[in-house]
Amino acid sequence: MVEEVVSSSPPSAGKKASRQPVPLSQVSTDAIARESTGIDEVDRVLGGGIVPGAFVLLGGDPGIGKSTLLLQIAAHVSQRGPVLYVTAEESEVQTRIRAERLGVNSDNLYLLAEGNIQIITEAMKSQSWLMAVVDSLQTAYNPGLESAPGSVAQVRDVASQLMRVAKQGCPVFLVGHVNKEGSMRPAA
Ligand SMILES: Nc1ncnc2c1ncn2[C@@H]1O[C@H](COP(=O)(O)OP(=O)(O)O)[C@@H](O)[C@H]1O
Numbered sequence: 001m002v003e004e005v006v007s008s009s010p011p012s013a014g015k016k017a018s019r020q021p022v023p024l025s026q027v028s029t030d031a032i033a034r035e036s037t038g039i040d041e042v043d044r045v046l047g048g049g050i051v052p053g054a055f056v057l058l059g060g061d062p063g064i065g066k067s068t069l070l071l072q073i074a075a076h077v078s079q080r081g082p083v084l085y086v087t088a089e090e091s092e093v094q095t096r097i098r099a100e101r102l103g104v105n106s107d108n109l110y111l112l113a114e115g116n117i118q119i120i121t122e123a124m125k126s127q128s129w130l131m132a133v134v135d136s137l138q139t140a141y142n143p144g145l146e147s148a149p150g151s152v153a154q155v156r157d158v159a160s161q162l163m164r165v166a167k168q169g170c171p172v173f174l175v176g177h178v179n180k181e182g183s184m185r186p187a188a
């Protein structure tokens with residue numbers, strides 16, 4: 001059994017759809033500026049850099065270097081605009097200490113030590129970020145759900161809310177821990 005939140009505002013059925021299907025050949029890619037992560041190999045994996053609306057899940061064993069890599073990328077991208085780094089695992093001070101160790105610093109890099117997905121998505125929508133990092137999928141939570149952070153219901157809810165924000169334009173990098181079985185799926 002999986003717990004679901006009943007939405008208070010039902011999807012606006014009957015409302016005129018604002019989006020219409022478009023032929024693939026007419027989708028313009030001219031205006032798409034790919035943002036470099038500052039690391040060639042990461043750019044290559046992303047197909048040349050970060051595109052608006054990108055939703056990237058960075059999975060790996062605990063301690064493999066996910067937070068470190070994303071802090072480096074966030075600091076690099078913040079040279080060209082505001083970047084939001086949400087950490088639900090570490091405090092702002094811990095992240096600052098890591099940044100100092102990495103030799104990165106930027107007034108355009110904003111830290112939010114928060115796990116509540118409502119506060120996280122509000123911060124993400126509060127201004128036009130060049131990029132946002134959420135660390136991690138398993139520690140962010142919806143307080144409207146009774147199950148613990150990291151449970152199937154929580155992970156599904158958090159991921160879908162972040163995906164929705166990403167599709168509005170703000171590229172999102174989401175950290176996901178991989179368990180001993182090599183899976184990102186929580187034990188049900
Ligand atoms: N590329 C790297 N080379 C060497 N050590 C690293 C590298 N990336 C991270 N580390 C070190 O590994 C440890 C765990 O990194 P961290 O980013 O916290 O991992 P995760 O977020 O995946 O749990 C830290 O002490 C960090 O300094």
Ligand SMILES: [Mg+2]
Pocket residue numbers: 066067068089135
């Ligand atoms: Mg980490």
